[in-house]
Amino acid sequence: xxxxxxxxxxxxxxxxxxxxxxxxxxxxxxxxxxxxxxxxxxxxxxxxxxxxxxxxxxxxxxxxxxxxxxxxxxxxxxxxxxxxxxxxxxxxxxxxxxxxxxxxxxxxxxxxxxxxxxxxxxxxxxxxxxxxxxxxxxxxxxxxxxxxxxxxxxxxxxxxxxxxxxxxxxxxxxxxxxxxxxxxxxxxxxxxxxxxxxxxxxxxxxxxxxxxxxxxxxxxxxxxxxxxxxxxxxxxxxxxxxxxxxx
Numbered sequence: 001x002x003x004x005x006x007x008x009x010x011x012x013x014x015x016x017x018x019x020x021x022x023x024x025x026x027x028x029x030x031x032x033x034x035x036x037x038x039x040x041x042x043x044x045x046x047x048x049x050x051x052x053x054x055x056x057x058x059x060x061x062x063x064x065x066x067x068x069x070x071x072x073x074x075x076x077x078x079x080x081x082x083x084x085x086x087x088x089x090x091x092x093x094x095x096x097x098x099x100x101x102x103x104x105x106x107x108x109x110x111x112x113x114x115x116x117x118x119x120x121x122x123x124x125x126x127x128x129x130x131x132x133x134x135x136x137x138x139x140x141x142x143x144x145x146x147x148x149x150x151x152x153x154x155x156x157x158x159x160x161x162x163x164x165x166x167x168x169x170x171x172x173x174x175x176x177x178x179x180x181x182x183x184x185x186x187x188x189x190x191x192x193x194x195x196x197x198x199x200x201x202x203x204x205x206x207x208x209x210x211x212x213x214x215x216x217x218x219x220x221x222x223x224x225x226x227x228x229x230x231x232x233x234x235x236x237x238x239x240x241x242x243x244x245x246x247x
Contacts, residue, residue: 001050001051001052001053002050002051002053003048003049003050003051004048004049005047005048007047031088031089031092033084033085033088034084034111034113035081035082035084035085035088035111035112035113035114036085036088036089036113036114037053037054037056037105037113037114037115038053038054039051039052039053039054040052040053040054053115054113056105056106056107056113056115057107057108058105058106058107058108058110059105059106060101060102060103060104060105060106060115061078061101061102061104061105061106061112061162061166062100062101062102062165063106064101064106065101065165065166065169066169069169070166070167070169072167072197072198072201073230073231075163075166075167075201076200076201076227076228076230077230078104078112078166079159079163079166079204079227079228080223080228080229081111081112081113082099082104082112082114082159082162083159083219083222083223083228084219084223085112085113085114086099086114086155086156086159086219087218087219087220087223089114089155090152090155090218090219093152095150095151095152095154095155096114096155096158097142097154097155098116098134098137098158099114099137099155099158099159099161099162100134100136100137100158100161100162100165100171101162101165101166103115103116104162135178135181135182135185136161136171136172136173136174136178136181137157137158137161137162137171137172138154138157138158138182138185139153139154139156139157139158139185139213140157140185140186140187140188140211141154141213142154143182143185143186144185144186144187144188150213151213152218153213153214153216153218154213155219156208156213156216156217156218156219156222157208157209157210157213157216159208159222160190160204160205160207160208160209161191161208161209163201163204163205163208164191164193164205167197167201168194172191173185173191188211190209190211191209193205193206193209198227200225200226200227200230201227203225203226203227204222204225204227204228207222207225208222
């Protein structure tokens with residue numbers, strides 16, 4: 001359950017209320033997919049707004065990579081599931097706008113689910129014009145719109161940053177301050193992808209991190225790439241958060 005005080009008159013409090021009411025008023029309650037956190041409904045009283053969501057017990061992918069060293073094969077399995085969730089959203093013309101490890105939750109079986117739809121928006125023909133999201137994961141067309149708007153493929157850039165985040169394990173542009181990162185992104189400079197990563201992972205991220213959004217593959221196409229089609233080693237058995245080495 002998420003709750004926000006309706007009595008908080010600060011700008012951050014008001015923004016939280018707007019985002020949660022956005023989730024309440026949109027059609028997200030009709031979404032049913034194994035890689036998306038299920039939304040159940042809302043309740044509002046005189047002082048608080050409550051939103052009821054599926055319970056996902058193992059924290060986020062951010063918590064996971066901060067605790068364990070994720071193997072390439074595990075990141076592949078997580079990426080495949082994220083892509084299935086994104087394909088489901090994109091098939092419904094919904095752009096998430098805040099894809100990052102902190103917004104991807106892990107359940108007890110090791111499955112991952114896209115969460116936090118406070119910034120999600122239905123889009124048609126790249127008509128989204130507001131600069132929303134988290135700076136280090138933003139696509140160039142979000143930062144530097146020039147009135148042209150953006151669409152579903154902004155999520156694909158953020159996905160590339162998220163895969164980089166799991167494998168390094170550090171946020172993209174971790175060596176820069178926020179405004180410096182935004183400047184680099186606006187100029188079309190992707191985050192550095194280490195040569196030490198596997199060829200399949202490297203190729204996958206380079207596909208996602210195309211500066212021109214029209215050059216980026218869709219989620220459906222990315223699901224066909226070698227990095228995503230890998231299977232976990234037989235000795236691991238699953239992509240459980242309990243597999244791996246502690247950092």
